Amino acid sequence: MSTHARPDRRRDVLGVHSLDHFALEVSDLAEAQHFFERFGLLARPADRGLGLHTHSHDHRWGTIIEGSRGKRLRHLSFGVFADDFERFDAHLAAAGTRRIGPPDESEANGIWFEGFDGLPLNLRIAEKSSPEAKSSFSFHSTGPGESGAIPNSKAPRVLPRRLSHVMLFTTNVSKAIEFYTRLLGLRLSDRSGDVVAFLHGPHGSDHHMLAVCSSDHSGMHHASWDVGSVQEVGLGAAQMAKAGYKRGWGLGRHVLGANYFHYVRDPWGSYCEYSADIDFIPAEFDWEPGDHAPEDALYLWGPTPPADFVQNSEPAS
Numbered sequence: 001m002s003t004h005a006r007p008d009r010r011r012d013v014l015g016v017h018s019l020d021h022f023a024l025e026v027s028d029l030a031e032a033q034h035f036f037e038r039f040g041l042l043a044r045p046a047d048r049g050l051g052l053h054t055h056s057h058d059h060r061w062g063t064i065i066e067g068s069r070g071k072r073l074r075h076l077s078f079g080v081f082a083d084d085f086e087r088f089d090a091h092l093a094a095a096g097t098r099r100i101g102p103p104d105e106s107e108a109n110g111i112w113f114e115g116f117d118g119l120p121l122n123l124r125i126a127e128k129s130s131p132e133a134k135s136s137f138s139f140h141s142t143g144p145g146e147s148g149a150i151p152n153s154k155a156p157r158v159l160p161r162r163l164s165h166v167m168l169f170t171t172n173v174s175k176a177i178e179f180y181t182r183l184l185g186l187r188l189s190d191r192s193g194d195v196v197a198f199l200h201g202p203h204g205s206d207h208h209m210l211a212v213c214s215s216d217h218s219g220m221h222h223a224s225w226d227v228g229s230v231q232e233v234g235l236g237a238a239q240m241a242k243a244g245y246k247r248g249w250g251l252g253r254h255v256l257g258a259n260y261f262h263y264v265r266d267p268w269g270s271y272c273e274y275s276a277d278i279d280f281i282p283a284e285f286d287w288e289p290g291d292h293a294p295e296d297a298l299y300l301w302g303p304t305p306p307a308d309f310v311q312n313s314e315p316a317s
Helices: 029-039 082-094 173-184 230-242
Strands: 018-026 042-046 049-054 057-066 072-080 111-114 120-125 162-170 187-192 196-200 210-214 219-226 248-254 260-265 271-276 299-301
Touching: 018 029, 018 162, 018 219, 029 042, 029 049, 029 057, 029 230, 029 271, 042 057, 057 162, 072 082, 072 162, 072 219, 082 111, 082 120, 162 173, 173 187, 173 196, 173 210, 230 248, 230 260, 230 271, 248 271
Parallel strands: 018 057, 072 120, 162 210, 219 271
Antiparallel strands: 018 072, 042 049, 049 057, 111 120, 162 219, 187 196, 196 210, 248 260, 248 299, 260 271
């Protein structure tokens, strides 16, 4: 897919087009490979760790690095169009952002600067990996006199199609919204006061490519992965339970974003989400953001969330 002008691109705004990838540091690389491969991803050897890929796309959606400090979000990287790169360089300079070096030489690409809560951020020229349209979603029902039974022994393996979004913990939701909208050109989709907020890309993206949730320190809450049906959400939960990862939350349906979900707790206390049928905001559409009461912000139906669902498992720096 070209990084040059496309008919669905917003020409009137300067904004990132994709969440290119996240980088997470964990204490045990072998454990990480086991978890993510059972989840349905490809965990390929990469510089200093693992690259996370889906089976249907060669894009690297995540980097997992082994470290001695336990789980820690190392950086986020966003994709920009080639002809926006110099404009972003000047825009960030005028805003007074503090430039930093890449966390390691393998990531020496594009612009690096200190983000909100001190999180290292990267802007790089990249192909647009956020979707161009709402992701396909299917529901199959058998007709009268037909059996819809699928034996457990023949249940298909769930393989996510792409990264949908990442949710971060932040020390101030309102200031985080201001930072990401002013500097990266993201747009507010919806929020619930100073508890949680969801932001989308101006060139067409899911309801959110980035979400922020209140905490007393920064960190990563979850990475969300797109699948094509409620059946796959449920099968993914069963797939992970059989692999020994039984803790989580779901099956349910969110209010904001409206996606069907199941969260699987990872070995480090954060989550990976199977997500299906999330709302899509086209490039030409101006979404009207809302500020929703807590009871209208999390889920429409599903089991009660675990008591520690929004507990920040990363150590405070």
